[in-house]
Amino acid sequence: MISLEILLASSIGLLSATGIYLILRARTFPVVLGLAMIGYAVNLFLFAMGRIQLNAPAVLTSTERVTDPLPQALVLTAIVIGFATTAFIVQLALRSRFETGTDHVDSKEELPQIDPREDEP
Secondary structure, three states: OOOHHHHHHHHHHHHHHHHHHHHOOOEHHHHHHHHHHHHHHHHHHHHHOOOOOOOOOEOOOOOOOOEOHHHHHHHHHHHHHHHHHHHHHHHHHHHHHHHHOOOEOOOOOOOOOOOOOOOOO
16 A cells, blocks of 8 residues: 555655656746646645644644644645746736747747748648
């Protein structure tokens, strides 16, 4: 049976690898998705830093097994900041597409010089 720690570590690694792969693409939409996936991987990593414990109450009670609420608060804050950052990056990507006419990241894509009004095959 797979333990929860192995599953969480594997998902963090998979999200990080997928995010890095997508960031290295040449189009804006995969770059935005890659940044979002790296943000999710960081959120899971922060959440895992609080030690994964099942059926453990918060620190407010007087028991021997407690859950640290600080990583949970950090992850909630990171989710809000990540959502705002993603919305801002999407807006920048749309503006860049409108200004340059292409969604290529470094704008070095060669545009075809074919006139669409020509009827030649």
